[in-house]
Amino acid sequence: MRYAVIGAGLAGLSAAYEIHQHAPEAAIEVFEATDRIGGKMFSVPFHSGPVDMGAEAFLARNQEAYAFFTEELGLRTVTPSGLPSSVYMGGQLRPLPHAGMMGIPADAEPIREIISEESARRIDAEAEQDPIPWTPGQDYSAGRLVRERYGDDVVDRLVSALLGGVYSCTADDLGIRATIPRLAATFDAMAEAGEPVYLSAAVRRLLEKRAQAAGSARGAGTGQGSVFAAFPGGYAEVYETLAERSGARIFIDAFITGLSRDPKGGYRLTGGGEGAYDRVILATPAPTTALLLKGIAPEAAQHIAGIRLASSAVVGMKFDTDEGLPQNSGILIAADEPGLHAKAFTLSSRKWPHLAERGGAVVRASFGRFGDDALVRAEEDDLVDYALDDLQAITGFDGRAAGLSEIYVQRWFGGIPCFDEHILERVRQAKEALAEISDLGVTGAWASGVGVPAVLADARRVARRLV
Numbered sequence: 001m002r003y004a005v006i007g008a009g010l011a012g013l014s015a016a017y018e019i020h021q022h023a024p025e026a027a028i029e030v031f032e033a034t035d036r037i038g039g040k041m042f043s044v045p046f047h048s049g050p051v052d053m054g055a056e057a058f059l060a061r062n063q064e065a066y067a068f069f070t071e072e073l074g075l076r077t078v079t080p081s082g083l084p085s086s087v088y089m090g091g092q093l094r095p096l097p098h099a100g101m102m103g104i105p106a107d108a109e110p111i112r113e114i115i116s117e118e119s120a121r122r123i124d125a126e127a128e129q130d131p132i133p134w135t136p137g138q139d140y141s142a143g144r145l146v147r148e149r150y151g152d153d154v155v156d157r158l159v160s161a162l163l164g165g166v167y168s169c170t171a172d173d174l175g176i177r178a179t180i181p182r183l184a185a186t187f188d189a190m191a192e193a194g195e196p197v198y199l200s201a202a203v204r205r206l207l208e209k210r211a212q213a214a215g216s217a218r219g220a221g222t223g224q225g226s227v228f229a230a231f232p233g234g235y236a237e238v239y240e241t242l243a244e245r246s247g248a249r250i251f252i253d254a255f256i257t258g259l260s261r262d263p264k265g266g267y268r269l270t271g272g273g274e275g276a277y278d279r280v281i282l283a284t285p286a287p288t289t290a291l292l293l294k295g296i297a298p299e300a301a302q303h304i305a306g307i308r309l310a311s312s313a314v315v316g317m318k319f320d321t322d323e324g325l326p327q328n329s330g331i332l333i334a335a336d337e338p339g340l341h342a343k344a345f346t347l348s349s350r351k352w353p354h355l356a357e358r359g360g361a362v363v364r365a366s367f368g369r370f371g372d373d374a375l376v377r378a379e380e381d382d383l384v385d386y387a388l389d390d391l392q393a394i395t396g397f398d399g400r401a402a403g404l405s406e407i408y409v410q411r412w413f414g415g416i417p418c419f420d421e422h423i424l425e426r427v428r429q430a431k432e433a434l435a436e437i438s439d440l441g442v443t444g445a446w447a448s449g450v451g452v453p454a455v456l457a458d459a460r461r462v463a464r465r466l467v
């Protein structure tokens, strides 16, 4: 049996690995368009050790992913320092308020200082408005909903900063169900029970559940450890191990431009590979997947083509000293903050003790939001200047004086699918249209959700279905 996997990111490599586990005799070929494997996992060899320019951590609370990396692949993980994160708004660095769901509070109290009196009043009086006309199963823009119920500043100062840190989009371009599924599920439950649906009541219900769950976990002595984990040698440990243990022949610089049915059965590729393949897995970003599916599954291709992508740029910087860098893991920047270019800083050597041990400081600056690629396309020198200027304006840390010894600028064009209020439906329809085709699989962040555990689980599931 011959398998072709297109794309050597996390999805493609874990699909190849999974096929090999279940069908060790299978011939697996992986085709990667660029000159390296890993996709959005990319550990750059700084002089003092590898620094991740894409994904840097994963949700270790996800037992399946944690067990896969540590037990199955035998990788060692490291945990963050636990230093708090801050948010920069109104010209001040403030502790990130925790009492809410991705910055959406149940009442005004925890964020009173950072929003207008009018918004505070609206939050506390939300139950006096008409209920949200919610149909179970629907999705709706997170930004629009919070603007309508609470006020613009709650979105621009908090919700967009928090969600944008993960999704490279402002809250207006993100769906509630697509990004905060438990909140959408609470709306569903309220609507199904015939209760009026209110944002504040739904958030309160979720926070109570979270407090109960935390209480019972403590009571049962099941300390879950850190929420996030990383790899001491960066994500290279993951992609190199997966590649080695996948038993696959991996072709880099192999840009696949077409996929067609072979008259004798199976598939043929254009742009790489030879002969026919019995099974094909497309582990490529949405636009490429749509293009490759066009001739084989036009309906699915059409749904996938509707998925939009957000771009971002990361500037990784190594300084000789960390003196003066605040004791924070990261800093989010409010979307309405004037005069700044960056959207967030990860103070990597504060966040990760294994990076601090190398001496000096490592900081990552992130730029770019959906619909605004100008910064992602900016000159490299300009991006570095913006990163240094913004870091100094926000924290007082003078990166030029601190000895900027290494810099790496990474642009992620179309790096993250935009998890707007349409994506879940598009993915559902695409999967439905593909359900009958048993020798072809599609997977990747657009189909599964952006987090590493979700991408990994979906890719392994798709691979098992094909074996």
Ligand SMILES: Cc1cc2nc3c(=O)[nH]c(=O)nc-3n(C[C@H](O)[C@H](O)[C@H](O)COP(=O)(O)OP(=O)(O)OC[C@H]3O[C@@H](n4cnc5c(N)ncnc54)[C@H](O)[C@@H]3O)c2cc1C
Pocket: 006, 007, 008, 009, 010, 011, 012, 031, 032, 033, 034, 037, 038, 039, 040, 041, 053, 054, 055, 056, 057, 058, 059, 254, 255, 256, 257, 283, 284, 285, 288, 312, 314, 412, 415, 416, 443, 444, 445, 446, 449, 450, 451, 452, 453, 455
């Ligand atoms: C800056 C950034 C930071 C992130 N941080 C985190 C984090 O800390 N934690 C977390 O859980 N998630 C994080 N993510 C998300 C996570 O990294 C991604 O969701 C995941 O790595 C996506 O894997 P993938 O295999 O679906 O896609 P990709 O990594 O994009 O892989 C797809 C591969 O297909 C290749 N390809 C495309 N077209 C073709 C073609 N025609 N022929 C052949 N090959 C092709 C591409 O070159 C690429 O290598 C981050 C993402 C970004 C961009």
